[in-house]
Amino acid sequence: MYRLTIVLLAAFDAVIAAVVGLAASLAPLTLLWVFGFDGLPDLGTLWPAAGTVWQLGHLVPLAITLPPEYVAAIGVDPAAASFPLSLAPLAFAGFTAVFAARSGRRAADAGSGLVGASAGSVVFAAIATLVALSARTDVAVADPALAIVLPALVFAVPAVVAAIVAQWDDADAGPVAVVRDRLERARAEEAVRATAAGLAVIAAGVVGLGGLVVVAAVIAGMGEVISLTQAAGVDLVGSLVLALGSFLYLPTLWGWGVAFAAGPGFTLGEGTAIAPGGTDAGIVPGIPILGLLPSGTSPWLLLLGLLPVGVGALAGLIVRRRLRDGAVGDAPVATRAIVAGVLGLLAAGIGALLAVVTSGGIGPGRFERVGPEPGPLALVLGLEVVVGAAILLLSPRGLDDDETDEAYRDEDRGAFDGAPAPVEFADPAPDPADDVTEDLSDLRGSGGEDPPR
Template identity: 50%
Template sequence: MNRLLVSLLAAVDALVAAAVGVAAALAPLTVLWVFGLGGGADWASLWPTSVRLWQLGQLVPLRITLPPEYLNAVGIPADAATFWLSLAPLAFTVFTAVFAARSGARAARAGAWVVGVVTGAVVMAVIAWLLWRSSGNPVAAVYGWQALLLPTAVFAVPALAGALVGAWRNGDDGLVDAVRLRAERDPRWAGVPEAAARGIGIAVGGFVGAGALIVAVATVLRGGQVIALFEASHVDVAGGALLALAQLAYLPTLIVWGGAFVAGPGFALGTGTAVSPAGTNVGVLPGVPALGIVPETATPWMLVSVLLIVAVGFVAGAAARGRLHRAGQVVDESAGPRLAAGAAIVVGGAAGAALLAAVASGSIGPGRLAEVGPAPGPVALAVGLELLVGAAIALFGPTRTAGDGRDHASYSGHTGATMGRATAADAGNGRSARPAAVLPHWVSDVSGEGDTEQFAPSDLDPLASLGGPERPGDERAGGTDDARGDAGAPDADEGEQPRD
């Protein structure tokens, strides 16, 4: 594909990702403006709010400054008038990241992933600058460098990851191919990169899946509390719909919290609070319906949830070992490739969990609400240890292939002799010899150690066991098969003429 076309497509991807994100924030505000405010307010005032919501979804923290008249009307103390809002609605982040990863992968398939990633990042930076310049807001302010850098990073990093994966799979005739050739120079280590990447993907995906599972279970078990908080909010239909959409935007954030809970460290809902399988201490919570799923107390059975991450580590290790099997590193069951794959799973999975915990934590208000979400360090440590246990069992545990070593040797010798007869018989009958079947590596590896069955030259004649008459042409060899080679073919040169 032409590099110019790749650049244009990457630019369109960045533009669409930003436009859809801003529109997703603007649409519900417009509905509220029509049905809640009756269209009397200035619709243009919704634009700064929509941009700020999109920026918050791109991990840009907002500095909130409440006006004095609002403080007096609500009764908020003056020292709580200014605070940071940095807990991101990760639904916006996930959408941008997925869109960017697909863009990078397409650029890699086109053979110009560097051009695609750079173009997409530059265009996203320009869009972020335009949005920042057009959204002045005295209530919610942002730092300019954060408004430019963070949305660009949210797009560029997944685009680069998608491009590298695509280039590794499809080749790029450049840097990625050079790295792959260097990695495959030693056959023992050829499958380690793909095994490690597959294991890391399963580890991070399993962490997210475990979080989603625990959120779903908590929603079912504590659905009554969620409904009660909805009813206590006393909002109309438009307000209820807007509240539901806002909580939906924070659903990925809640899933990461669930993953941190399953791993053990849990998360905080304010300074000095903790929600974990070992215990729950939250105090008074904001009246947000989604927080109704938070357990009021912890029970001992919740500690069993940590086994989910151990199981994820086992699956990741099994997948990595299977990849090493297919790549041939299991011929001698070398510990080196398995150690490398296991270390990558543990470190990569822990780093991924820490990154998710970092983007799923922040501030939602003044005072004690300045610390909300999981702590990246404890989450990384717990996830790493749990993945280590599961992956070690899968990577270094014994595997049953086809019995013990003696069975391997016997099977190898018997199979080798049987296949030799079949191939020779085909050649002796004038048929083209069938290609010898490829034995599994664990058979061919020990075939020389077993007892090889001895056979007589007559075994090469498929009619000998029937006791029938000798075939024409046997007189030339003196009525025996001694002149035949191991493959059942005549020893005489094909071009030699028979003598009178």
């Protein structure tokens, strides 16, 4: 496929990803305006609000300053009229990342993965620039540089990673092929492939842990969520807006679930802690989705810490099998120890990144910082994963595995080393009937007809 076509398709993917995200923020605000104010929507007011929500969903922090008349009307302390809002509704960023990864992989399949990923990232950054310039409001102010860079990174990183992964085996030229060939010459490609497989298992396992905790929280706290929604006294449209907002923040709670399962937990402001070892949430705001937070704790919840260890063990098992398939026999202990350490570091990086994107401010005072802390989550998650990975990577191999590898190495005979030699049978004695049959065949062949009886 021509490179220009790949660039145009990648640019189109970036436009679709941005437009869908902006529409997802503009549509509910328009419905709220129509049914709440009984009038035609004012695009001059709705567009800045929608663009600001889209920016927040792409990790752009906002500085909120409530108007003085609004502060006087609701009786809020003027000192609390200004506060940071940086807890992102990650559904926006998640959709953009998935769409970007799909675009990067498709460009790689067409033969120009990095070119397509770069083109899509540039277009998405241009759209973010237009949003930053046009969606300005005095109530919520974003730093112009962050409003451009952070959305662009949300698109660029998944697109580039997906393009590299998809192009690793098939690339004949370019930076991906150069790196792969150098690893092959250094005899490190198999270790890199095995580590990448382990990383994929860890990432999937971490996502699964967060989902397990969130599902359990929904089952246990749905009644509290309904009660908080009813206590808000909103109509049908307001209930739909609250439900949509809760859905947009569901991936954020997913990250909190990972922190809870790993052990460090998270905070709901200064002086609070929500973890398996103990819960002290303080005064919880009447936001319906916060009804999913646990109200108590149990010693049995400490067993959740075994789940990341199990994820690490599964990753270690898969890595060891891949290392064994890529070499003659098992890999050296030093190699396996290094791989286990790398898996622990990668898991720590996942934990730190998860804590960064799922924490932030939601209000003044103690609510200026909620969510998990990057340091504790990275340390604990990394240690749990490396322990599980080391159990499978560094454990002695069983006798059956050794015999199986010996069988594969003995390709000439196709049998296990040390097995008894095959028994050779002597040729059987000639049967006299065979001579008679041969004589009859000779007679039949010489005359063309059966001999006379």
